[in-house]
Amino acid sequence: MKAVFVQDAYEVIVKEVDIPKLGDLEVLIKVKTAGICGSDIHTYKGLHPFRKPPVIIGHELAGEVVEVGAAVTKFQPGDRVTVEPQVGCGTCEYCLTGRVNYCEDRGAPGIGAWYGTMAEYFAAPEQTVYKLPEGMDYERGVLVEPFAVGVHAVRKAGISAGDKVAILGAGPIGLLAMAAAKAAGATTLLVTDVMDYALESASQMGATHTLNILHNAEWTEKARELIGGGLFDKVLIAAGVPGIVDQSLKLLRKGGRVVTIAMFHGDQTFNIHNLQNQEKEILGCMTYTREDFFIAIDLLAAGFVDDKALITHRLAPEQAAEGFRIVDKKEDRSLKVLVHFHD
Structure with a gap:
C-alpha cells in the first residue's frame, strides 16, 4: 500500500509498505482521507518530542472498515468510522478513570510499530474506533480528532x-x-x-x-x-x-x-x-478523552463547524510534500489540508 513518510526533517516521500497485519481486537480501515495537523508539522521540522522521522505520518483519518479481528464485536466491514489516535495501558489509575491522555505508556500512531494514518490502510484497536453518524461525510469525519x-x-x-x-x-x-x-x-x-x-x-x-x-x-x-x-x-x-x-x-x-x-x-x-x-x-491541555470525542462527533453532526471555511486543500498522496510545505509556510491561504487515498 501507499504510505506518506516524513523521511527526515523537511523531507516527505511516498513509499510502498505492507498492509498492517490485523490482531484479534483490531479493525482494518481503508483510509478515505487523512489530515495534516500542526503537530505533524513539528515532526516534519524534526521538533516533535516523541514522533521522530523516519515515520509514517498522520493521526487524523476517516474511512471504511474492510476487515475486523476475530474478537471484534462492535464493527463490521462497511462501517464508516474515525479513530481516537491514542491507546493506554488499560491498567493504570489514569486509564481506569477515563484519562488515557495521562497514561505514562500511552501509544499513538507513528510511535513504535503503530503506523501513522496517512496511508491507504490503517489498523486500530477496536476501543479507539468510532462510527460516523448517518449523513456525516468523510471530510467532516476527519475533523473529529482535531475538534476533540x-x-x-x-x-x-x-x-x-x-x-x-x-x-x-x-x-x-x-x-x-x-x-x-x-x-x-x-x-x-x-x-x-x-x-x-x-x-x-x-x-x-x-x-x-x-x-x-x-x-x-x-x-x-x-x-x-x-x-x-x-x-x-x-x-x-x-x-x-x-x-x-x-x-x-x-x-x-x-x-x-x-x-x-x-x-x-x-x-x-x-x-x-x-x-x-x-x-x-x-x-x-493534552489531547482529549473519550467523552470529548463523543461530544465532538455530536457537535459536528449538528453543524457547529463550518468545514467550508476550514478545509482549504484536498491533495493526492503524491502531493503530500507540497501539503506539508504550504502548511508549514502558511502559503496558498492554507488552513486544513487533507490527503485523499480512495475515491
Missing part, C-alpha cells in the same frame, strides 16, 4: 454561557477551539493571528472580533478595546510563540483562566504578580 482537541480545551477552561473568550492563533486547532467555545455558549469570541486570510475564516466560523497582531506591538490593549475596554473570562492559546503566556495574562480578568493548547518549544516566561495577585490560572 478544541472540545477538551473548552471543557478544561470551563467556558459557559455568556463568557468572553480570546483565542490566540487562527490555525485549524484555534478555529476549532473557537467553534467549541461558541457551542459552549461564549458570546464574545476574539481571535488573533498574523494572517488576514485565517482571520477571515475565523469570522466565517463565528468570531465576533478578529485582530491581526503582526504590526501591532500593543495588541493586548487593542484586543481589549475591541470588546469595549473590558477583560476576557477565558483565553485559549493555540499558537506556541515566545511571550504569548504573559500576553494572555494581560487579557484576562481577575480569577480568569488560560488554557494552553499549542505545542511549545523552549521556555515561556511571565510576570508571576499578574498570576498570583489576581488569582488567575494557567492550565495545560
Whole structure:
C-alpha cells in the first residue's frame, strides 16, 4: 500500500509498505482521507518530542472498515468510522478513570510499530474506533480528532454561557477551539493571528472580533478595546510563540483562566504578580478523552463547524510534500489540508 513518510526533517516521500497485519481486537480501515495537523508539522521540522522521522505520518483519518479481528464485536466491514489516535495501558489509575491522555505508556500512531494514518490502510484497536453518524461525510469525519482537541480545551477552561473568550492563533486547532467555545455558549469570541486570510475564516466560523497582531506591538490593549475596554473570562492559546503566556495574562480578568493548547518549544516566561495577585490560572491541555470525542462527533453532526471555511486543500498522496510545505509556510491561504487515498 501507499504510505506518506516524513523521511527526515523537511523531507516527505511516498513509499510502498505492507498492509498492517490485523490482531484479534483490531479493525482494518481503508483510509478515505487523512489530515495534516500542526503537530505533524513539528515532526516534519524534526521538533516533535516523541514522533521522530523516519515515520509514517498522520493521526487524523476517516474511512471504511474492510476487515475486523476475530474478537471484534462492535464493527463490521462497511462501517464508516474515525479513530481516537491514542491507546493506554488499560491498567493504570489514569486509564481506569477515563484519562488515557495521562497514561505514562500511552501509544499513538507513528510511535513504535503503530503506523501513522496517512496511508491507504490503517489498523486500530477496536476501543479507539468510532462510527460516523448517518449523513456525516468523510471530510467532516476527519475533523473529529482535531475538534476533540478544541472540545477538551473548552471543557478544561470551563467556558459557559455568556463568557468572553480570546483565542490566540487562527490555525485549524484555534478555529476549532473557537467553534467549541461558541457551542459552549461564549458570546464574545476574539481571535488573533498574523494572517488576514485565517482571520477571515475565523469570522466565517463565528468570531465576533478578529485582530491581526503582526504590526501591532500593543495588541493586548487593542484586543481589549475591541470588546469595549473590558477583560476576557477565558483565553485559549493555540499558537506556541515566545511571550504569548504573559500576553494572555494581560487579557484576562481577575480569577480568569488560560488554557494552553499549542505545542511549545523552549521556555515561556511571565510576570508571576499578574498570576498570583489576581488569582488567575494557567492550565495545560493534552489531547482529549473519550467523552470529548463523543461530544465532538455530536457537535459536528449538528453543524457547529463550518468545514467550508476550514478545509482549504484536498491533495493526492503524491502531493503530500507540497501539503506539508504550504502548511508549514502558511502559503496558498492554507488552513486544513487533507490527503485523499480512495475515491
